[in-house]
Amino acid sequence: MFxxxxxxxxxxxxxxxxxxxxxxxSRFFFIFVLNMQATxxxxxxxxxxxxxxxxxxxxxVEFVPAFVTAFFSGYIIDxxxxxxxxxxxxxxxxxxxxxxxxxxxxxxxxxxxxSAILLIIYVIVFCTxxxxxxxxxxxxxxxxxxxxxxxxxxxxTWHSGTWQVAAVSGPALAGIMYGTAGITNTxxxxxxxxxxxxxxAWLIKPKPVVSVGEKEPMLESIxxxxxxxxxxxxxxxxxxxxxxxxxxxxATALLPYFADVILKTGPQGLGMLRSAPALGGVFILxxxxxxxxxxxxxxxxxFCVFAFGFxxxxxxxxxYFLLSLVALFFSGVLDGFSVIVRSTILxxxxxxxxxxxxxxxxSMFIMSSNELGAFESGTAAKLLGVVPGVVFGGIMTITVAVxxxxxAPGLRKLEY
Numbered sequence: 001m002f003x004x005x006x007x008x009x010x011x012x013x014x015x016x017x018x019x020x021x022x023x024x025x026s027r028f029f030f031i032f033v034l035n036m037q038a039t040x041x042x043x044x045x046x047x048x049x050x051x052x053x054x055x056x057x058x059x060x061v062e063f064v065p066a067f068v069t070a071f072f073s074g075y076i077i078d079x080x081x082x083x084x085x086x087x088x089x090x091x092x093x094x095x096x097x098x099x100x101x102x103x104x105x106x107x108x109x110x111x112x113x114x115s116a117i118l119l120i121i122y123v124i125v126f127c128t129x130x131x132x133x134x135x136x137x138x139x140x141x142x143x144x145x146x147x148x149x150x151x152x153x154x155x156x157t158w159h160s161g162t163w164q165v166a167a168v169s170g171p172a173l174a175g176i177m178y179g180t181a182g183i184t185n186t187x188x189x190x191x192x193x194x195x196x197x198x199x200x201a202w203l204i205k206p207k208p209v210v211s212v213g214e215k216e217p218m219l220e221s222i223x224x225x226x227x228x229x230x231x232x233x234x235x236x237x238x239x240x241x242x243x244x245x246x247x248x249x250x251a252t253a254l255l256p257y258f259a260d261v262i263l264k265t266g267p268q269g270l271g272m273l274r275s276a277p278a279l280g281g282v283f284i285l286x287x288x289x290x291x292x293x294x295x296x297x298x299x300x301x302x303f304c305v306f307a308f309g310f311x312x313x314x315x316x317x318x319x320y321f322l323l324s325l326v327a328l329f330f331s332g333v334l335d336g337f338s339v340i341v342r343s344t345i346l347x348x349x350x351x352x353x354x355x356x357x358x359x360x361x362x363s364m365f366i367m368s369s370n371e372l373g374a375f376e377s378g379t380a381a382k383l384l385g386v387v388p389g390v391v392f393g394g395i396m397t398i399t400v401a402v403x404x405x406x407x408a409p410g411l412r413k414l415e416y
Contacts, residue, residue, distance in 0.1 A: 011154070011289045011290050013147075013151045013154045014146075014147045014151045014154045014155035014158055015158065017146060017147050017151075019146045019203075019204050019205065020143075020146040020147050020155060020158075022200050022201075022203040022204050023142065023143070023146055023200070023201075023204055024158060024159075024162050025196075025200040026086070026090070026196075026197045026198075026199075026200025026201040026203075026204075027139060027159070027162050027163070027166075027197075027200075028162045028165065028166050028197075029166075029193045029194065029196045029197035029200065030090055030093070030135070030166075030194065030197040031162065031163050031166035031167065031170070032166040032169060032170045032193055033093065033097065033170070033190045033193050033194045033197065034093070034132075034166075034170070035166060035167045035170030035171050035174070035274070035278075036170040036171065036173060036174040036186070036190050036193075037097060037100065037128075037190065038171075038274075039170070039171040039174040039175065039270065039271055039274050040100075040104070040174050040178065040183055040186060040187070041058065041100070041121060041125065042055055042058060042253075042255070042256050042270075043178070043256050043267050043270055044104060044121065044183065045058060045118065045121060045256075046256035046257065046260065047256075048114050048117065048118050049118065052254055052257045052378055052381040052382070052386055053378045053379070053381065053382045054118075054378070055253055055254060055256055055257065055374070055378055056253055056254070056374050056375045056376070056377050056378015056379060056381070056382075057122070057375065057378060058122070058125055058253075058374060059253055059373065059374025059375040059377075059378070060374075060375035061122045061125045061126050061129070062125050062126065062128060062129035062132075063129065063375065064126070064129070065126050065127070065129040065130045065133075066129035066130065066132060066133040069129075069130050069133045069134075070133050073133050073134050073137060074137055074358070076134075077134065077137050077138050077141055078141070078209075079209060080209065081206050081207055081208075081209060082138055082141050082142040082145060082207045083142065083201065083204045083205070083206050083207050084206065085134060085138040086135070086138050086139065086142060086201050086204075087198065087201050087202065088134070089131055089132075089134045089135035089138055090135070090194065090197050090198050090201055091198065092127075092130075092131040092134075093128070093131050093135070093194065094191065094194045094195070094198070096124050096127055096128055096131065097187060097190050097191055097194060098191060099120075099124050100121070100124055100187055101184060101187035101188060101190075101191065103117055103120050103121060103124070104117075104121075104183045104184055104187065105184040106184070139159070140343075140346070142204075142207065143155055143156065143159055145207045146204075153292070153344055154289075156340065156343050156344050157285060157288060157289050157292075157340060158289075159343065160281075160285065160336070160339050160340050160343055161281075161282065161285035161286075161289070163278075163281075164278050164279075164281030164282045164285055164332075164336055165278070165282050165285075166278075167274075167275070167277075167278030167281065168275045168278040168279045168281075168282055169275070170275075171270075171271045171272075171273075171274030171275045171278075172271045172272060172274075172275040173271070174186060174271050175267050175268045175269070175270055175271020175272065175274075176268060176271060177189060178267045178268075178271070179266070179267055179268045228350075228351075228358065229358060232349055237404075237408050237410065237411035239342070240404075241301070241302070241305060241338075241342075241400070241401075241404055241408075241411065244397075244400040245305045245308065245309075245338075245397050245400050245401065247373040247376060248373065248376065248392075248393040248394075248396035248397045248400065251312050251315055251316060251377060251390040251393055251394070252273075252274065252277065252328070253373070253374030253375075253377045253378060254377050254378070254381060254386060254389075254390065255270055255273045255274055256270055257381070257386055258273065258324070258386075259273055261386075262319065262386075262387075263319075263320075263321045263324060265321055269321065272325065273324065273325065273328060276324075276325045276328035276329045276332065277328045277329065277331050277332030277335065278332055279329055279332060280328070280329040280330055280331065280332025280333035280334075280335075280336060281332045281333070281335065281336030281339070282336075283329075283332075283333055283336075284332075284333045284334075284336040284337050284340070285336060285340070288337070288340055297341045297344075298341075298410075298411050298412050298413060299412050299413070300337070300341075301337065301338050301341045301342070301411075302401055302404060302405050302411070302412055303401075304334040304335070304337045304338050305334070305338060305397065305400065305401040305404075306398055306401035306402065307330075307334050308331055308334040308335055308338075308397060308401075309394045309395065309396075309397030309398035309399075309400075309401065310394065310398065311327045311328070311330050311331035311334065311394075312327075312331060312390060312391075312393055312394035312397060313390075313391050313394035313395065314327040314394075315327035315328055315331070315390065316387050316389075316390030316391045316393075316394060317387065317391065346358065376393070377389060377390070377393060380392055380393065
């Protein structure tokens with residue numbers, strides 16, 4: 001399948017394969033646009049309502065369709081050309097970005113009331129949840145087709161790192177563009193970026209479908225995916241840890257409120273705040289690319305989740321913009337390490353013919369932690385107040401890490 005083999009491994013091994021370079025190129029601009037989109041949507045919703053709960057509601061609206069679709073998306077992904085599925089996912093998001101361009105324009109404000117615009121934005125977010133539940137697992141399943149197995153760990157590091165770099169630059173550019181060129185022009189720029197992403201994906205050759213038994217009923221196939229995850233304790237443990245830790249520690253959902261009311265920095269400050277965790281993720285990516293961790297990965301992952309909770313508490317209590325940036329930066333460092341370890345576990349432990357189903361289940365866990373976590377943050381802010389709600393989330397994240405340490409010794413002792 002692959003013509004090259006390298007006796008000496010370097011930090012750039014996976015980039016020696018042209019298709020993987022095209023994939024990374026496409027992935028960067030796709031994630032770049034998704035993060036710009038998330039920044040602009042959250043600020044627009046908050047600007048329309050001035051209600052922190054409305055920001056959290058974005059997470060719930062995106063979670064519901066993604067959660068339902070995840071039950072059969074993996075079945076579809078495993079039985080179709082991964083490159084084709086990636087093109088469809090990127091194209092679907094391009095259409096949704098175009099709709100956001102129209103609905104946030106001055107033209108739309110002339111014909112629709114604020115309540116109607118808000119409703120349409122929530123509908124678009126709902127559709128985004130469906131697109132994402134195919135895009136993420138497709139990307140996960142495609143990576144193993146682009147590099148040899150001996151380079152897979154390195155490829156996963158680049159795979160995760162591309163997300164982090166895009167997540168740094170996307171929100172920052174969104175904030176700058178919002179303040180200088182306006183929201184509609186920013187969305188037009190995003191359409192240009194997503195066309196670049198489509199080009200990169202198009203340059204990847206079609207991939208043959210791994211034989212998984214064409215006549216197997218969909219329900220039985222989905223059950224097999226559930227059984228595999230349930231019986232693979234390392235995979236289940238890694239997914240569960242991320243689910244509960246990020247669910248309670250999802251303070252970033254409330255960043256528009258902090259940027260506007262507490263730190264008083266506006267949309268430009270919001271872009272920087274959203275970029276700070278991803279910048280921390282880039283730092284840990286570079287560190288682990290050149291100095292990969294060779295032992296105690298499970299134990300260190302739990303330490304990182306524990307410290308992540310403290311960073312969330314510090315951010316919630318901070319009244320200084322610089323201190324808030326530092327807290328979010330280190331939360332990104334800690335979360336980035338967990339992401340790399342968890343992604344490597346999933347790639348190494350999952351058979352080729354089940355990657356789509358397992359990745360879909362993982363995306364369901366991620367959606368539950370991120371999007372449902374955003375709703376939890378909005379609800380906690382509504383019931384407890386914004387700052388107490390964030391601090392409560394950080395305390396619960398610490399509790400999850402401590403509980404997992406004692407209740408899941410297998411995950412604590414995990415090495416690969």
